Amino acid sequence: xxxxxxxxxxxxxxxxxxxxxxxxxxxxxxxxxxxxxxxxxxxxxxxxxxxxxxxxxxxxxxxxxxxxxxxxxxxxxxxxxxxxxxxxxxxxxxxxxxxxxxxxxxxxxxxxxxxxxxxxxxxxxxxxxxxxxxxxxxxxxxxxxxxxxxxxxxxxxxxxxxxxxxxxxxxxxxxxxxxxxxxxxxxxxxxxxxxxxxxxxxxxxxxxxxxxxxx
Amino acid sequence: xxxxxxxxxxxxxxxxxxxxxxxxxxxxxxxxxxxxxxxxxxxxxxxxxxxxxxxxxxxxxxxxxxxxxxxxxxxxxxxxxxxxxxxxxxxxxxxxxxxxxxxxxxxxxxxxxxxxxxxxxxxxxxxxxxxxxxxxxxxxxxxxxxxxxxxxxxxxxxxxxxxxxxxxxxxxxxxxxxxxxxxxxxxxxxxxxxxxxxxxxxxxxxxxxxxxxxx
DNA sequence: CGGGGCCTTGATGCTGTTCAAATAGAGTGG
DNA sequence: CCACTCTATTTGAACAGCATCAAGGCCCCG
Numbered sequence: 001x002x003x004x005x006x007x008x009x010x011x012x013x014x015x016x017x018x019x020x021x022x023x024x025x026x027x028x029x030x031x032x033x034x035x036x037x038x039x040x041x042x043x044x045x046x047x048x049x050x051x052x053x054x055x056x057x058x059x060x061x062x063x064x065x066x067x068x069x070x071x072x073x074x075x076x077x078x079x080x081x082x083x084x085x086x087x088x089x090x091x092x093x094x095x096x097x098x099x100x101x102x103x104x105x106x107x108x109x110x111x112x113x114x115x116x117x118x119x120x121x122x123x124x125x126x127x128x129x130x131x132x133x134x135x136x137x138x139x140x141x142x143x144x145x146x147x148x149x150x151x152x153x154x155x156x157x158x159x160x161x162x163x164x165x166x167x168x169x170x171x172x173x174x175x176x177x178x179x180x181x182x183x184x185x186x187x188x189x190x191x192x193x194x195x196x197x198x199x200x201x202x203x204x205x206x207x208x209x210x211x212x213x214x215x
Numbered sequence: 216x217x218x219x220x221x222x223x224x225x226x227x228x229x230x231x232x233x234x235x236x237x238x239x240x241x242x243x244x245x246x247x248x249x250x251x252x253x254x255x256x257x258x259x260x261x262x263x264x265x266x267x268x269x270x271x272x273x274x275x276x277x278x279x280x281x282x283x284x285x286x287x288x289x290x291x292x293x294x295x296x297x298x299x300x301x302x303x304x305x306x307x308x309x310x311x312x313x314x315x316x317x318x319x320x321x322x323x324x325x326x327x328x329x330x331x332x333x334x335x336x337x338x339x340x341x342x343x344x345x346x347x348x349x350x351x352x353x354x355x356x357x358x359x360x361x362x363x364x365x366x367x368x369x370x371x372x373x374x375x376x377x378x379x380x381x382x383x384x385x386x387x388x389x390x391x392x393x394x395x396x397x398x399x400x401x402x403x404x405x406x407x408x409x410x411x412x413x414x415x416x417x418x419x420x421x422x423x424x425x426x427x428x429x430x
Numbered sequence: 431c432g433g434g435g436c437c438t439t440g441a442t443g444c445t446g447t448t449c450a451a452a453t454a455g456a457g458t459g460g
Numbered sequence: 461c462c463a464c465t466c467t468a469t470t471t472g473a474a475c476a477g478c479a480t481c482a483a484g485g486c487c488c489c490g
Contacts, residue, residue, distance in 0.1 A: 397446090
């Protein structure tokens with residue numbers, strides 16, 4: 001069974017999410033800033049984000065933090081490879097998620113949940129590899145440029161909203177907030193992007209941005 | 216069908232690898248330095264390394280290189296998430312591998328190949344995440360210390376042999392050869408490890424090494 | 431109006447890179 | 461087995477990019 005932890009209010013009811021294996025899922029809601037699951041907790045649930053934005057983060061003993069990934073509407077998160085979560089997940093904005101128990105219909109490969117889990121794991125691997133390449137051999141400017149491109153591609157629409165703050169971007173990109181801020185400034189000065197305010201931008205010259213992203 | 220590319224000599228015959236889904240696999244041999252598969256080639260085969268060491272690497276247009284992972288005896292490699300390989304794979308030493316076509320018995324979840332592929336993907340995700348954390352927020356010294364610990368753990372035995380050169384380590388850790396060399400020197404000076412020659416070391420004080428790895 | 435986050439901007443410093451050269455090691459042919 | 465060559469590794473010195481430290485500005489909200 002799904003046990004509902006302290007945070008997050010169970011919204012009761014059961015809704016279908018495209019019939020992808022989320023039919024029997026329970027819906028939960030989270031307020032901005034609330035934790036969906038914690039680092040080192042048992043990893044037995046999988047989540048589909050139906051509304052809002054989520055970040056997963058890994059905290060080191062000395063306070064250093066690495067953001068694993070950002071998730072938006074339609075993304076599946078909570079895919080973990082071990083019995084315990086390597087990352088924690090927090091809501092960046094008010095969120096609505098569907099939850100299923102991964103060991104639900106346990107026979108391998110049988111159920112829709114397994115198919116969905118398989119697809120989600122593959123997506124997760126692709127993202128982790130992309131992220132790895134970003135962190136391994138990209139300059140600060142390239143990292144920020146790629147991040148903006150990625151965000152612009154994930155939100156279809158002219159004006160892109162960033163649900164996360166500078167610290168989250170920095171911890172995702174392996175940089176400091178100051179460096180992120182400076183690079184954003186530089187990209188804007190170069191005419192590649194234009195910021196309406198610190199959380200909203202539009203791509204001005206995709207070619208410049210792509211060139212600066214270099215990879 | 217499996218098509219045998221130019222490099223790698225088909226050793227004919229069919230051998231079972233623990234009955235894990237490798238029963239119908241073909242064996243191939245590669246010489247040190249030979250490419251097993253190339254970046255951007257079609258990703259339809261999966262490999263089990265039965266002897267030797269493999270590295271996977273991703274090359275950027277400007278020559279920067281990121282090593283994805285090192286694989287040793289018993290490891291499965293060639294798990295890719297898209298239709299084309301994001302990485303290439305090269306033999307570090309003479310290698311013996313078993314090859315199967317991933318779309319062989321295609322019905323999802325049905326065959327042993329699928330079970331194996333599922334396990335391999337999960338392992339791959341775990342490794343990619345570990346690697347991501349390494350590259351994101353670790354100092355040069357921590358990276359090298361963790362690398363040595365990792366190698367020591369994967370090769371059971373007192374004296375650990377490194378099948379890769381300094382450039383490979385550097386490209387794996389997101390550092391330069393000079394920095395890697397300096398950090399190895401420092402770790403040895405600190406008494407954490409001892410190098411017999413530049414490719415063989417033993418762990419002297421695991422506690423120091425673990426402390427320096429810090430994560 | 432005042433307080434507290436968050437973001438930006440500037441000055442300075444450190445970690446790791448780059449450039450350069452010496453040394454060690456591996457492979458080759460005599 | 462030795463001499464020679466070529467490559468890999470180590471070491472040193474100068475440099476650069478990003479981090480750190482420190483203000484200052486902006487915006488939200490009481």
